[in-house]
Amino acid sequence: MSPAEYSGLGDPERSIALLWGKAGTPTRGPKQRLTVERVVATAIEIADVDGLDGLSMRKVAERLGVGTMSLYTYVPAKAELVDLMLDRATGEVRRPDEGTGWRERLELFAREHWQLYHRHPWMLQVTGHRPVLGPNELRAYDDALGALAEAGLDERDMVGVVDLVEGYVRGKARNSVDSAQAERRTGVSDDQWWTARQFFWEKHFERADYPNLTRVLDADAFSRQGGAFEFGLARTLDGIARYLADRG
Incomplete structure (x- = not known):
């Protein structure tokens, strides 16, 4: 994973x-050819392959077939x-169905973001x-908060x-993405390593x-970690359920 970048x-x-x-x-540039949405979609396509360190306004402009200066009439700079x-990208996250319980809604939130990070690994480069x-972004967060509001938590506990x-x-997504990127960039899989x-x-x-450690190795436990995300998510949700139950 490349060094962290910052939003805002x-x-x-x-x-x-x-x-x-x-x-x-x-008010300037090829108004009929470009929109902000198209510029952003093109930038995501580039970042999905090359990461944020491989993204530049020049590359986006070249992909769109316009001059770099024309691009600045739509988006001021790479930071924006x-x-x-x-x-x-966060708009790809599915929203929960009406009437589902807090656990189902939080589980959907978790799975959707897990998949989102794997579709767009560059998102993990941004703190x-x-x-x-x-x-x-606010809608996805609001939906997750809503699941806990229905469970009866106060505002601080919801957050x-x-x-x-x-x-x-x-x-977990960072570990998973790092593993995939290490294999792609070095040509050596984790198993080969x-x-x-x-x-x-x-x-x-x-x-x-x-x-x-010897006990774990003898049980071949490390090779059975393919479901590590599922295990950890289930235990996290179990812990939240226990916290809710203890509160009465």
């Missing part, structure tokens, strides 16, 4: 106006473009603690639980010094 680095007024469709129509990309304040689930999903180090366990590892 552009001009706040211009970014928010673009996010909420209040920026108006450009990243904010728009984040919110547009998550500064929201872009776009309509799609705490959503942050817990969101942090779990983001952390570990196979090349099999000698360590045979020549250097002292089983008696690490009894718990």
Whole structure:
């Protein structure tokens, strides 16, 4: 994973106006050929392949067949473009059905974001603690809060639980995406990497010094971690359920 980037680095007024469709129509450039939506969609296509470090206004302009300066009449700079990309991608998150319970709604929130991060790995390059304040991002968060409001939690606990689930999903997705990117960039899969180090366990590892790790290795537990996301999500939701039950 490339070094972290930050949302909200552009001009706040211009970014928010673009996010909420209040920026108006450009007065210069190829007005009939481009829209902000098309610029953002093209930038996402590039970032899905090359990451944010491979994204530039020049590359977007080239893909669209216009001059770079023309692009600035739609989006001021890369900083504002990243904010728009984040919110547009988050718009892919499905909303919960009416009448579903808190657990089903939080589980949907978690699974949708897990899949979102794998479709758009570049999203994990942007630190998550500064929201872009776009309509799609706020809607997804509001839906998750609503699940907990119906469960009877107070406002502070609502925020705490959503942050817990969101942090779990983001952390696991980062590990998963890092693994896939490492294989793609090095040409060596995780299995191949570990196979090349099999000698360590045979020549250097002292089983008696690490009894718990030895037990796990003997049970071949690491090779059965394909469902690690499911296991952790279920335990997270179980913990929330227990917290709700203990509150009465």
